[in-house]
């Protein structure tokens with residue numbers, strides 16, 4: 001047991017040294033395996049997302065202790081339970097805020113947020129908006145099934161007009177949130193969409209999102225086989241096309257991104273819809289972080305009488 | 317000139333936007349530099365311009381624990397000030413005002429005031445510029461009080477130094493002229509004077525409660541502050557932001573209070589000492605996340621600087637209306653610690669102690685202060701707000717070496733006798749785990765198993781029993797064998813203690829029983845203290861007597877009387893004395 005009076009930085013880590021070194025070899029998919037079996041319905045799109053996330057982390061050679069996966073509440077938000085990595089299932093709608101605090105306190109961690117469309121674009125909509133413009137180095141994977149699944153089938157902020165659910169018996173008559181358009185308007189620096197039915201595509205997109213320095217949104221079309229009988233695997237598969245296949249598409253162009261990003265219906269664009277390089281992530285601009293992360297600060301330095309002599313001066 | 321009183325009370329009044337608070341702060345500082353103890357309270361409205369604001373200062377040869385009535389010298393920056401404050405003036409109190417107000421001096425005299433008309437605006441314009449009017453007014457007050465001019469001069473140099481020599485020189489010229497005028501015209505006329513000083517004046521600091529708290533939090537290793545501005549808690553975020561680089565604390569003005577506390581929980585989860593300052597409205601938004609910290613056993617410090625409620629209420633005023641709310645905020649049952657510091661020293665101490673408690677018991681700690689404590693300024697010895705008395709105790713935090721020695725996979729929520737499970741921070745290969753706000757087993761995985769659920773609830777709640785051992789019982793001030801006891805909590809202690817001599821003057825030998833550690837309730841020491849009470853009056857700043865009810869719930873003790881105030885203004889010692897006398901049937 002540690003000495004109770006110890007004020008030294010946990011983990012014995014220093015700012016200039018990677019915490020605790022790295023294990024030998026390379027991580028494999030099984031490095032991320034847990035003993036727990038997902039409670040998702042057989043055939044749920046969330047399986048594809050979990051598999052793609054693990055594969056992307058392997059591609060990036062990130063170890064479980066170097067990543068923190070933060071989720072909210074919902075079926076999709078259960079994901080951290082099924083992957084061996086640091087995880088935090090928070091409360092409904094709040095994972096982006098929790099993740100931002102974690103990133104600011106320990107910028108060395110790769111921070112990934114995973115949540116549903118209700119969590120991310122509904123109750124957490126305010127945090128979504130502000131995280132876009134804030135641009136912390138956080139990857140945000142939204143499992144967008146256009147329905148509230150865990151609460152058994154109410155319409156969500158991304159449900160299409162006319163969609164009948166228990167809380168929209170006459171069909172939805174609100175406009176859906178278009179997350180791509182909202183993120184563009186709010187200044188996000190990486191905006192992508194993928195499909196749980198195309199795990200290879202999703203794996204590539206997640207890897208690029210994690211590599212992007214700054215906030216990276218990956219909106220994932222995720223069939224919910226239990227409660228959404230309209231937006232099925234086939235429904236999505238018939239419609240999605242990758243913008244990367246089009247040579248004329250320029251993902252650095254706001255105009256292109258807006259034009260394709262607002263397309264929704266017979267054709268649904270996937271791939272990297274927008275990216276802006278060179279915007280410094282929020283945490284790199286925080287003055288207090290230049291001298292070391294909060295988690296690596298030597299707290300005993302605060303008891304230095306010289307510091308207090310200086311602070312006292314403004315009160316004399 | 318009559319004999320000096322034990323203290324002197326000065327009020328500065330004017331319109332919002334006239335610099336009433338900054339002038340008051342300067343005069344407080346000048347008196348402290350001169351060697352007096354000071355206590356001052358601002359009184360301002362929730363608007364930027366217009367409306368009457370005032371600032372009360374009390375100076376004495378001994379430490380002052382609160383403001384006091386009536387006032388001996390009024391510095392009126394507007395004509396309206398005089399009408400607002402006349403009822404609270406001592407007989408023959410001096411009233412300093414600009415001769416441009418064209419007031420009828422004999423009429424003021426007939427109302428019991430000593431008119432001290434001076435050409436303040438003219439002096440400012442002639443010797444500096446119009447903007448230096450407040451300097452002229454301060455110097456005039458210093459002249460009337462016989463406060464040495466060099467004290468004021470040194471303060472003006474320090475205050476305006478950053479603005480360049482021209483500004484400094486201008487202010488000095490204005491101050492000298494106004495000081496000289498006041499002395500030449502009115503020397504010896506005020507029937508009150510600065511009280512004698514006890515010994516040579518040590519170099520004291522003058523701090524607001526919020527500033528004292530910030531210093532405590534710095535000493536206690538606070539490395540992360542997230543907040544959404546809300547009066548009267550805003551100065552905490554602002555002070556920390558201004559000192560972000562100097563002390564090494566990350567500050568985040570978040571998009572709302574929900575984000576603020578969630579950010580702090582995220583920061584606390586990975587190992588920062590994180591805090592969120594707010595007021596009741598913000599806390600209302602934070603309740604769900606407070607439960608998250610409780611359920612996931614994340615250390616986080618929440619500061620609720622209470623203001624008048626309900627809802628937007630009285631934004632710039634004081635109240636103690638959130639006590640029961642703090643004890644129960646958020647659904648379900650989880651361990652939390654609630655501290656209610658009463659004095660500036662206690663607020664400083666809460667600043668570092670809260671972080672130790674949060675990490676030792678891995679739970680949210682609520683520091684419950686109020687606008688009166690937060691905004692009032694007091695002179696303090698440097699040692700009262702220095703790190704010498706501070707310890708940093710991070711509780712059962714596993715080091716890398718501990719983790720490397722683990723034989724079995726790490727279990728974040730391991731069952732223990734104390735309820736405290738050794739805590740590891742993300743970043744070490746042996747420390748990998750998932751936390752969840754759902755009920756969970758020892759490794760953090762979701763469970764609905766009945767027995768595990770019960771064991772986990774018991775484990776978490778056991779931490780409260782463990783923590784209770786270090787909660788402090790109430791402090792007694794005044795004679796042990798008093799016939800009457802004033803029971804209070806939080807910031808009411810200052811005026812309550814100052815009311816004791818007033819009660820004694822009326823033949824009532826009273827003492828004060830003051831609670832600072834509210835939850836977990838310090839059961840045994842509280843019961844012992846209550847056992848010694850003969851007759852009790854519970855004094856608090858709310859409508860329903862929340863502390864009295866809480867005390868009854870915890871101990872069965874019922875106070876004999878209650879003095880409650882919810883007009884948004886802090887108790888003065890005189891108000892407490894009058895209220896207590898009424899409760900015990902002594903006629904005023």
Ligand SMILES: Cc1ncc(C[n+]2csc(CCOP(=O)(O)OP(=O)(O)O)c2C)c(N)n1
Pocket residue numbers: 073074075076077092115116117118119120143145147148149150151156
């Ligand atoms: C504050 C709060 N309100 C409501 C709920 C109930 N709730 C749990 S999950 C959920 C919505 C789930 O939808 P989504 O986020 O899209 O995730 P999905 O289950 O579809 O993956 C709701 C409303 C809650 N847990 N907390």
